Amino acid sequence: MSNAPVSCCDRRVADDPLLDSPDDPSDRLSDALVDLLLGGRCVGCARPGRVLCRPCDAGLPDRPHPAWPTPAPSGLVTPWALAPYDGVVRAMVVAHKEHRLLALRAPLGVLLARAAAATGAGEPVVLVPVPSRPASVRQRGYDPTHALTAHAALLLRATGWDVAVRRLLHSRPGVVDQAGLGAEARAANLAGSMCCPTSVLRRFATRHRRASLVVCDDVLTTGATAREAQRALEAVGLAVAGIATVAATRRRLPTARGGGPDRLSDPALSSQPPTD
Numbered sequence: 001m002s003n004a005p006v007s008c009c010d011r012r013v014a015d016d017p018l019l020d021s022p023d024d025p026s027d028r029l030s031d032a033l034v035d036l037l038l039g040g041r042c043v044g045c046a047r048p049g050r051v052l053c054r055p056c057d058a059g060l061p062d063r064p065h066p067a068w069p070t071p072a073p074s075g076l077v078t079p080w081a082l083a084p085y086d087g088v089v090r091a092m093v094v095a096h097k098e099h100r101l102l103a104l105r106a107p108l109g110v111l112l113a114r115a116a117a118a119t120g121a122g123e124p125v126v127l128v129p130v131p132s133r134p135a136s137v138r139q140r141g142y143d144p145t146h147a148l149t150a151h152a153a154l155l156l157r158a159t160g161w162d163v164a165v166r167r168l169l170h171s172r173p174g175v176v177d178q179a180g181l182g183a184e185a186r187a188a189n190l191a192g193s194m195c196c197p198t199s200v201l202r203r204f205a206t207r208h209r210r211a212s213l214v215v216c217d218d219v220l221t222t223g224a225t226a227r228e229a230q231r232a233l234e235a236v237g238l239a240v241a242g243i244a245t246v247a248a249t250r251r252r253l254p255t256a257r258g259g260g261p262d263r264l265s266d267p268a269l270s271s272q273p274p275t276d
């Protein structure tokens with residue numbers, strides 16, 4: 001099949017194969033029954049029932065956009081995202097990551113699959129999740145980024161893509177939680193924090209010599225994480241075709257006079273690459 005941005009990214013229709021969620025239990029139970037049995041609420045609107053009600057699901061974005069952070073890390077390949085990191089999408093990401101609402105993996109996986117397809121990476125494609133901190137994985141008992149990436153690959157394969165997921169990147173010790181850190185602090189925290197172990201690279205080279213790599217994450221903030229993942233892959237001779245994320249944060253830019261923030265930059269809705 002073509003490796004151009006595929007039709008599944010260009011529209012959201014009832015027979016869109018990316019919308020078939022193979023393991024979504026909400027399709028098997030009515031909202032009322034889910035609420036009765038589990039006391040569930042939609043993370044988007046608090047409607048009783050499934051964790052993402054049909055109206056909120058139907059309102060999810062379906063068009064990926066280049067999502068350049070401002071400022072963008074030097075050398076960053078084009079990042080793609082489906083939405084600004086707010087509203088329903090933000091609620092979904094937080095609930096999936098922090099509260100292990102695993103039913104959200106399916107709709108979030110759809111968004112990530114659309115972003116990955118939009119990178120234009122030539123097949124075969126290997127999706128590379130950014131590594132979570134081992135302490136976070138132990139604490140959560142779950143690796144949300146890998147889970148989303150694996151689900152995105154599952155959906156893309158169902159539409160005919162030659163795509164695999166490989167954990168090429170490992171985290172080095174010493175990285176602290178990024179939450180609350182500014183752009184410079186994030187970059188410093190992450191510098192040299194990822195690596196591709198020789199044994200992993202050897203297995204990859206044997207099985208995926210011609211593959212295009214797409215780095216996957218749930219949220220793009222300053223771009224520091226994506227850039228570090230790209231650096232670590234390039235350091236072992238692997239080229240990165242693109243960055244795919246579910247959402248990108250809106251960032252306030254300082255005024256030209258050096259004052260406080262005065263306008264919103266919406267990287268998920270802007271396609272302007274960095275000029276530096």
Ligand SMILES: [Zn+2]
Pocket residue numbers: 042043044045046047052053054055056057
């Ligand atoms: Zn809802």
